[in-house]
Amino acid sequence: MSRISKDQVKHVAHLARLAVTDEEAEMLTEQLDKIIGFAEELNELDTDNVEPTTHVLEMKNILREDEVRNSVSVDEAMKNAPAQKDGQFKVPNILE
Amino acid sequence: MSILDKKISELHQLLHTKELSVTDIVDASFDRIHQVDDQVRAFLTLNEEYSRIKAKQLDEKLVSGADRGLLFGMPIGIKDNIVTKGIRTTCASRILENFEPIYDSTVVERLTEADTIMMGKLNMDEFAMGSSNENSGFYPTHNPWDLSCVPGGSSGASAAAVSAGEVLFSLGSDTGGSIRQPAAFCGVVGLKPTYGLVSRYGLVAFASSLDQIGPITTNVEDNAYLLQAIAGNDPMDSTSAKVDIPDYLASLTGEVKGLKIGVPKEYLGEGVEPGVKERVMEALKVLEGLGATWEEVSLPHSRYALATYYLLSSSEASANLSRFDGVRYGLRSDNSNNLIDMYKQSRSEGFGEEVKRRIMLGTFALSSGYYVAYYKKAQKVRTLIKEDFTNVFEKYDVIIGPTTPSASFKCGAMTKDPLTMYMNDILTIPVNLAGVPAISVPCGFSGGLPIGLQIIGKHFDEATIYKVAHAFEQATEHHKAKPKL
Numbered sequence: 001m002s003r004i005s006k007d008q009v010k011h012v013a014h015l016a017r018l019a020v021t022d023e024e025a026e027m028l029t030e031q032l033d034k035i036i037g038f039a040e041e042l043n044e045l046d047t048d049n050v051e052p053t054t055h056v057l058e059m060k061n062i063l064r065e066d067e068v069r070n071s072v073s074v075d076e077a078m079k080n081a082p083a084q085k086d087g088q089f090k091v092p093n094i095l096e
Numbered sequence: 097m098s099i100l101d102k103k104i105s106e107l108h109q110l111l112h113t114k115e116l117s118v119t120d121i122v123d124a125s126f127d128r129i130h131q132v133d134d135q136v137r138a139f140l141t142l143n144e145e146y147s148r149i150k151a152k153q154l155d156e157k158l159v160s161g162a163d164r165g166l167l168f169g170m171p172i173g174i175k176d177n178i179v180t181k182g183i184r185t186t187c188a189s190r191i192l193e194n195f196e197p198i199y200d201s202t203v204v205e206r207l208t209e210a211d212t213i214m215m216g217k218l219n220m221d222e223f224a225m226g227s228s229n230e231n232s233g234f235y236p237t238h239n240p241w242d243l244s245c246v247p248g249g250s251s252g253a254s255a256a257a258v259s260a261g262e263v264l265f266s267l268g269s270d271t272g273g274s275i276r277q278p279a280a281f282c283g284v285v286g287l288k289p290t291y292g293l294v295s296r297y298g299l300v301a302f303a304s305s306l307d308q309i310g311p312i313t314t315n316v317e318d319n320a321y322l323l324q325a326i327a328g329n330d331p332m333d334s335t336s337a338k339v340d341i342p343d344y345l346a347s348l349t350g351e352v353k354g355l356k357i358g359v360p361k362e363y364l365g366e367g368v369e370p371g372v373k374e375r376v377m378e379a380l381k382v383l384e385g386l387g388a389t390w391e392e393v394s395l396p397h398s399r400y401a402l403a404t405y406y407l408l409s410s411s412e413a414s415a416n417l418s419r420f421d422g423v424r425y426g427l428r429s430d431n432s433n434n435l436i437d438m439y440k441q442s443r444s445e446g447f448g449e450e451v452k453r454r455i456m457l458g459t460f461a462l463s464s465g466y467y468v469a470y471y472k473k474a475q476k477v478r479t480l481i482k483e484d485f486t487n488v489f490e491k492y493d494v495i496i497g498p499t500t501p502s503a504s505f506k507c508g509a510m511t512k513d514p515l516t517m518y519m520n521d522i523l524t525i526p527v528n529l530a531g532v533p534a535i536s537v538p539c540g541f542s543g544g545l546p547i548g549l550q551i552i553g554k555h556f557d558e559a560t561i562y563k564v565a566h567a568f569e570q571a572t573e574h575h576k577a578k579p580k581l
Binding site for chain 1: 194195196198199291292305331334335337397399400402403404406407414418421422423424425426427428432433434435436437438439440441443444447452453455456457459460463470472473474475476477478479480482514515529530531555
């Protein structure tokens with residue numbers, strides 16, 4: 001049985017904000033199924049009493065003084081904008 | 097012998113005695129780049145005008161007797177996922193083809209303070225995803241030892257440019273082996289520092305819990321120099337560790353008597369080519385001859401590292417790469433008429449195949465209903481892999497094995513099946529999952545192509561790694577071999 005269906009692949013593509021053609025979805029279904037199948041070998045291990053590792057070093061709550069520091073100017077922030085208007089990022093219609 | 101075959105300490109001596117100027121060094125570097133880079137294809141962007149001006153400025157400093165930085169006058173190449181103010185930084189992706197950062201990464205700031213000369217930006221697998229440089233969105237880089245072979249990846253060009261003598265040294269980044277594997281394939285020295293030793297501020301994130309910037313050089317001493325300049329806490333990176341930075345050069349004593357080496361049986365097992373095993377066994381003999389001892393050890397969860405890595409790194413990548421949406425920077429597709437469609441079209445046109453595949457895998461592993469089965473499971477196995485290393489390091493000073501299961505391979509040989517390509521990193525990935533440091537140093541050849549010896553150390557014990565690597569290097573001639581190009 002396959003581990004991931006073509007419909008699931010299309011749903012995941014939507015979540016990831018990727019446009020996929022029918023052909024690409026087909027190919028991705030096959031490749032992801034293989035990779036996920038490979039990943040399922042982790043199920044051989046009993047990890048019920050194992051704590052997950054999110055970070056390799058023992059550090060938490062890195063705090064610093066709340067000081068005013070230099071920031072970027074509007075011009076700099078807009079330097080790489082694909083489209084802009086009045087110092088703001090311009091995007092296509094959000095409301096229909 | 098070319099100027100760039102010399103070590104930093106030798107070049108500094110020649111600068112000091114005025115036998116050489118910084119301009120001479122920079123000229124030699126650009127001459128070599130113009131001579132060979134149309135074959136190697138290591139550079140995506142050259143910083144020539146600035147570099148030549150900077151060389152003149154440093155020459156004036158030399159005359160005036162002003163204080164000189166640690167890496168005074170040394171030409172460096174920077175992997176193109178490390179941001180450089182005003183200099184195009186693409187991550188070898190079409191989505192960032194015209195991106196000009198508005199700030200310098202911390203490592204680049206520190207290299208500027210150290211008086212290096214930033215010669216240009218180096219090719220890579222797109223967003224550091226790949227093991228051959230064939231995933232570059234622009235063009236593949238070739239291995240200087242055999243132009244029909246890959247240089248490895250993802251810092252393939254960082255290793256190739258150093259191997260070909262185009263620059264004295266370079267910076268790469270290593271998420272699952274991306275410094276060590278290409279260093280092995282190109283016959284140079286590459287270090288992945290302990291997670292948290294070098295600031296990631298300004299490194300375009302792939303997998304934030306694994307990524308580390310590190311130095312690639314032709315010899316161990318230069319590697320220690322370069323790490324010295326970039327290591328240390330940075331308030332701009334909250335994962336940057338607050339540790340004292342030792343004098344790495346002081347650790348290059350050649351003295352390894354009494355050193356205890358663990359050799360994991362999993363690193364010399366099935367899938368590792370005979371030529372690679374032979375070189376590693378010879379290297380262990382050399383170290384034995386210098387007074388070190390070695391024993392077989394076990395890292396029992398090694399075989400689960402690859403699956404763990406692909407789940408975790410792809411999950412993190414899917415979140416990190418969501419910032420590329422065509423709004424604030426990067427490519428925006430013209431083929432859309434609403435916002436969601438604009439996101440989708442821009443990302444689909446801008447990202448390459450492997451990047452999309454990993455975003456898909458990561459999004460799936462993090463999606464509702466699958467998170468516990470895949471992502472959380474992988475985080476738990478990561479704990480087991482990390483504990484493997486902790487256990488071995490209770491009794492041993494370093495762990496030694498090959499860097500890769502084989503030497504470099506022909507371009508195109510592994511592009512069909514993503515899983516086969518992933519197998520390249522099977523001996524380097526566990527190190528990233530555990531966050532420990534490791535170096536790859538040249539240890540000979542198999543079938544005419546370089547092989548790398550991997551030396552793995554305890555957290556923040558780069559000094560011992562350098563000590564062992566340097567002692568091995570001084571006792572052998574491997575690092576003196578240069579590609580005929």
